[in-house]
Amino acid sequence: MSRRENRPTMAIVGAGVIGLSWARLAREHGWAVAITDPRPDLAEIVAGEFGEDPEVRVTGDLADAVRDADLVQENGPERLPIKQQLFAEIGAAAPAGAVLATSSSSITASEIASDLEADVAARLLVGHPFNPPELMPLVEVLPGARTASATTDRAVALYRDLHREPVVIAKELPGFVANRLQGAVSREARYLVQQGVVSPGDLDTILRNSLGLRWATIGLFEGNVLGGGPGGIRHLIEGVGAQTGSIEFGTPATDPVSMEALIESVEDTYGSGDEVYEVLRARRDRRTRAVLAALADDGHATTSSDPASR
Numbered sequence: 001m002s003r004r005e006n007r008p009t010m011a012i013v014g015a016g017v018i019g020l021s022w023a024r025l026a027r028e029h030g031w032a033v034a035i036t037d038p039r040p041d042l043a044e045i046v047a048g049e050f051g052e053d054p055e056v057r058v059t060g061d062l063a064d065a066v067r068d069a070d071l072v073q074e075n076g077p078e079r080l081p082i083k084q085q086l087f088a089e090i091g092a093a094a095p096a097g098a099v100l101a102t103s104s105s106s107i108t109a110s111e112i113a114s115d116l117e118a119d120v121a122a123r124l125l126v127g128h129p130f131n132p133p134e135l136m137p138l139v140e141v142l143p144g145a146r147t148a149s150a151t152t153d154r155a156v157a158l159y160r161d162l163h164r165e166p167v168v169i170a171k172e173l174p175g176f177v178a179n180r181l182q183g184a185v186s187r188e189a190r191y192l193v194q195q196g197v198v199s200p201g202d203l204d205t206i207l208r209n210s211l212g213l214r215w216a217t218i219g220l221f222e223g224n225v226l227g228g229g230p231g232g233i234r235h236l237i238e239g240v241g242a243q244t245g246s247i248e249f250g251t252p253a254t255d256p257v258s259m260e261a262l263i264e265s266v267e268d269t270y271g272s273g274d275e276v277y278e279v280l281r282a283r284r285d286r287r288t289r290a291v292l293a294a295l296a297d298d299g300h301a302t303t304s305s306d307p308a309s310r
């Protein structure tokens with residue numbers, strides 16, 4: 001674990017799946033962390049994760065947790081009234097210069113800040129990670145209508161310090177960007193399984209061996225450019241795209257009966273429960289680390305905006 005002079009402090013509010021992963025990331029980069037959560041097993045869980053680490057502070061008191069934070073990262077339940085209450089308390093106790101971020105996957109900063117004091121609203125934004133934040137470089141940064149631009153700049157700098165790849169999203173659209181993309185692919189995947197076109201296992205094999213591998217190395221539009229050969233995206237859209245562009249995609253929503261059958265089919269393929277979760281999680285983390293290490297060997301810089309250098 002690295003140690004640094006003047007290390008920043010992250011206050012983790014809510015120590016579930018996402019909060020604990022942020023904590024591991026922060027420690028990996030030499031930050032101090034203060035963790036709070038009303039769960040009765042908090043001390044035990046944190047001790048199990050970090051042992052006797054003097055840079056990890058555990059407290060049941062929210063105000064105490066955020067008192068010396070540079071970044072407050074909130075990871076409590078995905079419920080608007082809870083987040084509104086939490087940020088009212090966080091805003092009153094955190095230092096004036098702290099960035100107040102929520103990991104929320106769907107609730108916007110504007111909604112959370114609607115009844116908050118102006119100086120709290122100015123410091124609040126969404127810093128949405130992709131699970132697990134300790135491995136996935138992306139953080140979607142969504143300022144609300146009342147967020148100060150200096151807060152957004154500071155959040156971007158802090159996430160970069162944690163070697164994340166923050167992307168500032170210009171509009172507060174439900175699902176933000178990454179989950180909207182995931183939702184569009186998921187909807188079509190479920191449709192194909194429900195129509196009996198492909199099994200859940202085969203669909204995952206198809207994804208891992210085509211789009212997954214491609215998208216681990218290049219983006220969607222970059223793939224379009226390459227797909228068209230030297231003629232680029234223009235050639236792709238006018239050629240192959242003229243055919244694939246006319247495909248009609250599946251039904252937008254799935255009814256509860258067929259959704260239950262789909263869930264059972266996926267559980268039959270992968271299993272479920274604690275043991276399965278641990279096995280699948282370990283495999284995911286091992287493979288994600290392998291891909292990240294291979295990309296790092298190739299000189300892939302996560303914070304570069306120059307396509308030629310990636």
Ligand SMILES: NC(=O)c1ccc[n+]([C@@H]2O[C@H](COP(=O)([O-])OP(=O)(O)OC[C@H]3O[C@@H](n4cnc5c(N)ncnc54)[C@H](O)[C@@H]3O)[C@@H](O)[C@H]2O)c1
Nearest residue numbers: 014015016017018037039075076077078103104105129131
């Ligand atoms: N799980 C994901 O894939 C994922 C990905 C990105 C973002 N998120 C977001 O992260 C947040 C947390 O999700 P999660 O999956 O870690 O949930 P989780 O259920 O694993 O953890 C939530 C934690 O919040 C705690 N909590 C309850 N009331 C609280 C309070 N008043 N103050 C502080 N903590 C409280 C709970 O005890 C629990 O430990 C949500 O906003 C979610 O949208 C989740």
